Amino acid sequence: MTVAPFFYLLSLLSLLQRVGSASVPLDRTGWEATADSFHAGNEPAKAIDGNEGTFWHSEYAPDNPLPNTITIDMKGNYIVNGVSIQPRQDGSGNGRIGQHIIETSVDNSNWNRVAVGAYVNDATTKKTSFVARQARYVRVTAVTEAQGANNHSAAEVNLIDTIAPAYTAPNPSKGLWINTVDFPIVPAAAAVLPNGKILLWSAYKLDDFGGGNGFTQTAIYDPATGTSTQRTISNTQHDMFCPGISMDFNGRIIVTGGNNAEKTSIYNPDTDAWITAANMRIPRGYQSTTTTWDGKIFNIGGSWSGGNGGKNGEIYDVSANTWSLIQNALVSPMLTNDRGGVYRADNHAWLFAWKNGSVFQAGPSKAMNWYNTVGAGSTTGAGTRANDGDAMNGNAIMYDAPAGKILTAGGAANYQTDQARNNAYVITLNNPGQTPTVTQTAPMGFARGFANGVVLPDGTVFVTGGQSWVEPFSDATAVQTPELWVPSTGQWTQMNPMAIPRTYHSVALLLPDATVLNGGGGLCGNCGTNHWDGEIFVPPYLLNADGSRRARPGISQAPGSLKLGGTFSVTTDRAVTAFSLVRLGTATHTVNTDQRRVPLTFTKATTGNVYSVTLPGDAGVVLPGYWYLFAMDGSGTPSPAKIVKVLQ
Template sequence: MLIFVNLLFLTIVHLVQGLNVTTSDANSGNPASNAGDGNATTFWHSQYSPTVVPLPHWAIVDLGADTFINGLSYLPRQDGNLNGNIGQYIIETSTNTSTWTTVTTGAFMDDNSKKYAGFSAVTARYIRITALTEAGNRGNWSSAAEFGYNAAPTSTNLGQWSPVYNQPITIAASYLLPGGNVFSFGSFKPDTFGGANGFTLSVTFNAVTGTSTQATISQTGHDMFCPGMSLDANGSAIVTGGDDASNTSINDAVTGDWIAGPLMNIPRGYQSSAALSNGQIFTIGGSWSGGRGGKNGEKYDSATNAWSLLSGALVAPMLTADAGGIFRQDNHGWLFGWKNEYVFQAGPSSAMNWYSTTGNGSQVSAGTRAAAVDSMSGIAVMYDAVAGKIFTAGGSTSYQDVDAHNETYLITIGTPPAVPTVATLTSMTYTRAFHNSVVLPNGKVFITGGQTYAVPFSDLNSIFTPELWDPVTQTFTVLPAHVVPRNYHSIALLLLDGRVYTSGGGLCGTKCGTNHPDVEIYSPSYLFTSTGELATRPVISSISATSIAVGGTLTVVTDSEISSWSLIRYGSATHTVNTDQRRAPLTPTATDGTTYTFVLPSDSGIMLPGLWMLFALNSAGVPSLAETVKVTVSEQSKVRKLELG
């Protein structure tokens, strides 16, 4: 079980012109003052002529007065040269320059993007960064275009952001592990991609400590950059295609081992996949790699460890009219596994479709999203699976070089292949593409990041202000801003403690300054009291079973009275798509004091087999730490499906 840590939070990055910076040494022409002048074209450099002053080097940032802070920002030199990029570092704070307290240590990636080093909030006037190594091991040098600081606000009325935690790689895909850590990966290098390299760099983030552990995945011969991804009935990650476009890699949820799965029938990249009501995995689309066009559906069965081509599950009906042609038109489908082994495709095309995965598969039109335009790199989230409710928002008519939009729709699906109802909702506050969405335990949808004009590998036109959609009032609330741009290759996931993990963006090597190898975590307002203190959480004291079949009975005991309950499926996210997350609100069938009994929905299309987070919310809306519940397909359901053929 995760323990919520009282980290105080950063929302404002200060790069102040005239900020006073002193350093251990400086080369002639590159004085310390350059690192605080607000001009990114100038830079401080440690002394290298006439003699080299060896590492370590330090820089002290004077804030001018005691300030409540929780981070340092560092902009490397921007002249195209990487010499002096700071690698390993120690950051200390002080109120008087006599007594220093270490607040964090770490290492920066060797590129020219802006870096952040976050720490629990303290009051200080001075921040000292000591460079222990040069990031590229090119010599005994250190340099900086600008240093800045992060001011930590105290208001919690609309939630707060954590410090920025550095990671050793820039990621493009993430999923939740049993127990609550976040597993993420990018490509074969820490900061770039390219080619089928047969291995992938990964990082596991501990959401309690804020620390990361790097590993290389080579066991499956798979460069997993830009894959399809779904969590199966056991919570194992099924990662498909990408740079090695035919491959399947399986991350076993129990052992943590990586296992090479069978090759897909059709090589793919940028496809989406979705878990099915019978525990299998469906995928469709993906012309980014492995050839273009004809990326019809297929499904994976873990019982037989085999892919089956679904010749009737045609991709053509779900294509967008993207200006980039077929290379882009079948990317990132909005897929939802549903009843009777159907998949509902809600977008990003304006056309919607039902896909049956039985036999050879089939496709039936489900109409259009009202008057919606194509919405590539928009978001879709099933916030109420019991009622079949799907919220969609934003995107753009083509993958890139077009304006984003802020249109939102509410889709209600029923028994397939019936045409769903679609309602046009009030638009988002901001137009967004490449943004992410997370459904919270209370059913509200958190939307973060994105650009007003879609351009991969760019931080221009970034939206730093999240917003929260309320399904009851169908209105949006603007939330505190995050610090790091989260656009193309960014992700967001719900954690077991009710916070939201965000990361990624970039992964373009030295060709751009938009790599973001770091993490920010948002704590919604429901975690705080009206006076800004941490709210007292209800506690799930015991649970009758941690594995339960659909339609089964569950008894839960809490330490206090509970007002509402929800199950949220473990999430996996890449390229704005998270087909795994869905929320199922629960209503007790019996209550005895603080003992609650539930009967789960009996349809495995609603309660997809897999790992779910059980949240208990009190009358103030404060969620408990989640208990993990594994939902399985009942034997009766399996027999019934066999009888029906």
């Protein structure tokens, strides 16, 4: 049947400025849309009648089967980069869309998925943005009803599109942003779980923070299906906004402090349950934590919450469920010279577990330090990061752990209201306590603060989002062109731009299929910068010259657990030339102390694609716990990951 459109298309000002086009309402005369269901008296035309009191509704009876699919024919090609839905406004939640899929096409035959996800269950207008596509048709599949029923409804519909110069498809050699993922929260923190799913959380509200309210809004996103499920966590009495995050050796997510500054909560992926752990000795927020070689969690800094100053080191014994102060792990040597004082100066330390119970602090202060976490501990100065200054809200990524290699990039002298920098450096660690080597590498093309850095299986580093003038809860000066750094050349290459700004409170993580999720930003209530979504980036190593996906190697057989210092056998479905491990990441406020990469040595059997792979033996280098195992072919194309557990 032919029905009126169900959704309206939203053009983004930032995109329009980038492509030099104008956003104008389109004349919908002659447009058509087909759908599989509507109820007499609630025809789809009600969604475009200018009256919010009327609405479209799917067929009441017999029971309407899901999913419902609607295809809009615009009768011509347009540059499409958004969809928006206004739920019915009569006080009823009946028919609100939950899980959904959005696709575009130029011929009604070949479809490109541009968005998936779940909308939050309320009456606000839902907006989905994505990288611009040329399209004549838009197809929306409503997979579930947000309240669990089998029907759908929508109030007013409008359509706006972009009248632009001739569309030019993005160059695949610069990667592709393939689709948006709509989340039921604004994610300010995230962690990869051992099952490959992503744990996300905001604060006590879905889209805002404030106070220590004793509960947290969470979601779990499944990259394999595109689905997200939302849950309120109250049993731990912990508002986990602005925390420290670390993954322990058993894949549990240890979340400390934040709005309830003394609290520790643990998510156990084996049971899908949150449990209360011992309170910290020092209340904290904006601190950093890192898992150490012996499975404990080191914690330092964090004056954003729980009082200003004195946030010296302490350590969590996972087995005993106890926190202990480390008398000589001092926070004062790692303070920046922030104009906001210690409230800002001890935030978001760049921490890296290393050999013999040591932790290296690479920044964001220009001063670097070694922390000994055993017993009373110690603090030893490690020089400065060459000619770099304080780099608050910059990034530090361990891209080659056996070689002690850390890339640092961006940041600003002050936490906010300041110019970010594009400086980049390579730190090479030696033995604990020794001053590392620091070498300046090529600067990024863009100055960035509040960006995120992700190490990829081949050792390149992807830096995404941020803004050139750092200002929380603002998307002004957002940098929407990510960059890829190559260790062998020390050079950066600009990638294709994303659709949505990712600034303060954004996150980025490597996914099991070797793509990158970049999401969130905002979390400021009724502000204009809340981003209830993420975008998926496909790096160039997965793409052919025409944008199609490369054939990629597969790991046919590998053990589920690996022993430090041991050798294990891997069978692949074709010849490969490299193997690497990448530790599962956790991310919040530019900090990801869990991710690190380990290139692996190997020998090939005389017949077949069977390889004998050797794992380094130092637990300070290859932290026990869960890792992605990748195999790469001669073109540098990585396999999908096999998630393995490294044992002590």
